[in-house]
């Protein structure tokens with residue numbers, strides 16, 4: 001049988017994060033959910049806001065064809081306008097409905113964007129540690145995925161390392177702030193330094209380098225301002241999703257924004273639409289396009305994550321663990337207690353603790369602890385974290 005070998009490979013092996021989550025579910029069935037501390041998946045533990053339910057209930061009264069019919073490929077003009085107006089209120093911009101392409105979450109937004117930008121031979125830079133699906137999406141779009149390590153202390157973008165990695169083939173740099181897996185927020189200073197490097201290299205090489213800003217965690221921040229990237233670098237495309245902001249990961253709704261200030265805006269808008277068409281990612285879920293019209297300004301409820309973050313960081317700190325102070329998202333980046341993070345993970349697993357080893361994200365020495373779980377899970381996991389630390393003494 002002649003099939004696509006790459007697709008077979010992607011489909012027949014799960015991502016390591018999903019492997020750990022599947023193990024967690026099996027283990028919970030064996031020994032009881034309360035005895036397994038699964039910190040693997042980024043599935044929001046906070047319920048979707050009441051406004052989402054109210055919006056869905058109102059929509060259900062619409063005639064069926066209106067409710068369930070196809071929408072225009074890029075989304076309903078009113079939904080796109082609602083998003084544009086909301087961005088304009090928040091960031092003082094002047095975006096229009098036509099600058100937005102509604103999509104099935106950040107996954108589709110990124111895949112569409114990579115397919116809009118890439119030609120054979122192009123390279124896309126990702127900042128390691130990084131969300132592992134980036135590699136799949138970049139390679140599937142036909143580009144080479146080039147990893148550039150973040151600063152090993154602050155985990156901000158190492159702008160000098162980015163400078164060194166840019167070649168005449170570099171098409172884009174992908175950033176993700178608040179960051180999965182580390183939880184850092186890129187400062188305005190970092191972003192300005194990155195913009196300067198990109199401008200400098202563009203000029204020296206006579207090329208154009210895009211900044212793809214992946215922002216599913218924009219609303220999950222613990223007090224730090226999250227700079228608006230297109231105001232810092234003009235050749236930015238923003239990929240957004242409501243998976244975490246409104247706790248709607250299963251509903252698949254997000255968008256791609258080509259800001260009017262992007263110098264290639266007029267060509268990029270139809271190219272994004274063309275990439276979506278090429279991939280069959282047209283017409284995002286109609287019901288959730290309607291939900292956006294009602295809920296685009298509903299704030300994210302970060303209180304529960306903030307409480308989890310406090311309990312986890314205080315608990316682990318008392319036990320002597322080192323971690324990167326998380327300013328956003330819902331992940332804690334914890335230093336493994338030995339250089340081999342896989343071996344550390346195996347010891348954790350034997351104590352029913354399930355973080356994700358950092359090798360999944362393109363570097364060694366750490367684990368990611370997702371704290372989008374119940375508060376009880378964090379509190380009850382502490383004796384196991386204590387035993388794990390004890391086993392290294």
Ligand code: PLP
Nearest residue numbers: 042105106107131176180241243
């Ligand atoms: N980008 C990052 C950094 C993520 O963490 C995720 C999901 O966890 C995605 C993209 C994909 O998001 P979505 O579920 O909206 O497709």
